[in-house]
Amino acid sequence: MAKDLKNLDDVTIRFAGDSGDGMQLTGMQFTSTTALLGNDLSTLPDYPAEIRAPAGTLFGVSGFQIHFGSTEINTPGDTCDVLVAMNPAALKVNLRSLRDGGIIIANRDGFNDKNLKLANYEKNPLEDDSLEKYQLHIVDITKLTHNTLESLGLSNKLVDRCKNFFALGMMYWMYTRPIEPTVKWIQDKFKKTPEIIEANTRVLKAGYAFGETTEIFASRYEVKPASLKPGRYRSITGNEAVAWGLIAASVKSGLDLFLGSYPITPASDILHELSKYKNFRVKTFQAEDEIAGITSAIGASYGGSIGVTTTSGPGMALKGEAMGLGVMLELPLVIVDVQRGGPSTGLPTKTEQADLLQAVYGRNSEAPIPVVAAITPADCFFAAFEAVRIAIKYMTPVILLSDGYLANGAEPWLIPDVNSLPDISPTFRTDPNGFYPYSRDEKTLSRPWAIPGTPGLEHRIGGLEKEHITGNVSYDPENHEFMVKMRQAKVDRIAEDIPLATVDGDTVGDLLVVGWGGTYGSIRTAVEAKRREGKSVSHLHLKYLNPFQKNLGEILYNFKQVLVPEINLGQLSKILRSKYLIPAVSLTKVQGLPFKSSEIENKIDELLSKA
């Protein structure tokens, strides 16, 4: 039977199964092949905190969603068009994200009595009419995998672990993607075990052929390449981008990079990534705890390196005192907080934006620290680079906010020209004549970086209040107030050195949607949709949370209403209200998940209809 080939603008697929089913790997493979075809895309891994949660359970479901298209793609998709469900738990957990009329590909063998019971299904949903509003395709994925590999004489366990490649092969066929990139990947990945190469490749091909030959799929689909800006692209996750941005800053500044870090989800991948690049002289120090992570980084900065520490919310809390020390010492330091659901241990693998107030205010006393936030996975590269630039130029700790969604999400990235990256030129004090540790540069207000080993500059620094200029310990009341204001003024002055805020859409209008960090994609998609409907709505996305860009107030006052969507209970809106005295409307969601653009669209409609 000749299959019907349909053209689509964009598609969202979700692969779901047990955490041991290889769904992340399947999704990543589909992603890289799709990127190679020139589609724009965005991904969302969604996995449990348990490493190998008990098989078949609802809490052990691991999912990977990819949204790809021939148009600009900014989010992993509100709802999916296709759900690949390897077992009943995967179906149950993910069905709510499938659109009506969407496709379900269910692995029949996974829907056994035991798994149905574990997923709290009284009846097998594949056998009643409960799924009738969807296009249900039941495939014996496990059985077909076993048949494919019968002759290889592998153990049942090994064979079972190949079944994700069958699902991947089917999806490649259905969306007209080539299997070759994955075949090559299998060959590289398993080069030490030829039998695994053989098994996985056979199963992948069998899945593809299954789509081609069986009659259950009437159609296959084509998604044309997107009109991306010409150039060389790669796929990059937020955590990789942070690591590479830091390396880029190290190369540009000529300073060694030192990372002091304690493993924590979802930030650990930055530590893993940086530990690979010894030939860039990157020194990674897996510290005994979060506090040693940041304090070792401070020690390294004192010695003339770029000191960096990476963490997530609970670790941020532990680092608070040392950040204050960094403020007092006025040494460069970058603190990367990959936010996750909280408080306490919270939701380690889920995303949240609720550390904003902690980043801006969360230290004892007056301890201003610049805060930069990345807005997409690839933007993490530039945000990390910018954090280092500010830290060195202004001799200050800088907080870089990422989140679990950016960290693990991937997108195609137009690889930047190395020469186009801004200059970072550190200056070290070497002249002992007239040297005072707390004298200041007139323009930046930063103090000299005087590193041990420099003859004639022997001096003492520390956490006690410093006397202006000499840096000697001082308890003088007027000096303390002067220094508190000086540290604040130095941070405020950074506003002169960052690009002005720019609005997507008109600069005057009925409604401005203001976001920050990882909500960029959802807000952009929502605002674009509403603008196409002719609504007077614009989008402003903040990358600088402290200090704000100096034209922010002016922009805000040009709109009748301001909406602030956040994955918290309204932290940015609090700051905007207090600083600019505007009645910003807060839209909040705290479910460990990003916004759906429809959620933002609904709020836009509501506000505009009231006006």
Next chain:
Amino acid sequence: MNTIEELLKDAPKTPAQKYSAKDFQSDQDVRWCPGCGDYSILAQVQRVMPELNIMRHNMVFVSGIGCSSRFPYYMETYGFHSIHGRAPAIASGLKIARPDLQVWVATGDGDGLSIGGNHLIHMCRRNLDIKILLFNNQIYGLTKGQYSPTSEFGKVTKSTPYGSVDHPFNPLLVALGAEASFVARTLDRDPKHMQAVIKRAAEHKGTSFVEIYQNCNVFNDGAFFTWTEKDTKDDNVIFLENGKPMVFGKEKNKGIVLDGFTPKVVSLADGKHSMSDLMVHNERDTMLSFILARMSSFPDLPRPVGVVYSTERPLYEVEMSRQIQDSIKKQGEGNLEKLLNHGETWTIQ
């Protein structure tokens, strides 16, 4: 050569003429209480420094919080007075970033063994080439007199009016348990001994841990007098000398023998034991080091002071630098453009 190496390439490495102790005195007024044991420690360190033949600008003293942690302000070297307990972690980052520097940590029993205990043990186990001077006065001085993790059981202080029910740490056992490669003890009232121990610590390659019995004459006066005062010291202290039998006492007429694993005091005067029966100190003997450190728990035994243990093992910062050099040799200096373009990429026309 990286930027820092380039920047400092012309800086002198050794003093053109020998420093004096005075060269290590900063212009800051020393603000410890009159009569504090810290004065002696500062004086002995300043006396030893010229012997090391290292430029002042290549020395860094890092401290945490507490009376002991004021130490860096008084040394005419680079100094870093940080936050409570974190000096070992700051020193570790500094030493890893800058193996060319000689790094010291000045800490106390509260700073080093309570709030900063975790950092201290991990620095020891990693064996960074950092020298720790732990001023043990068995009390919290700066906060005005609470018991510390080395205060004895039953100690009455401001925070333990009914006596402490905490079992104390033995600092030497903590350091040995954490596998410090150099472990020693000395006394604030014995300048010559302290100088010798500090010099040994400075010259050791690896984490040197030195416990200094330090009298807090305001909040815990006399805590160590049994071991530091003229009339009692000789009969209660054993001065360890490598390769020498363990003899002590005013008349040098007592010694230590090992009965099974238990050290015992014997008389050399009663004709039952001779020098050849005594334990012989061997700094490299790890088993012996634990026995010696444990002796402090037994009031009938003299307290060993001196170098308890000294060995060589790989240095963290050296191993890390070696990995970096190997990696550069194998892959070439890192190239940013190559990094950003490696692996799977595609071109959009």
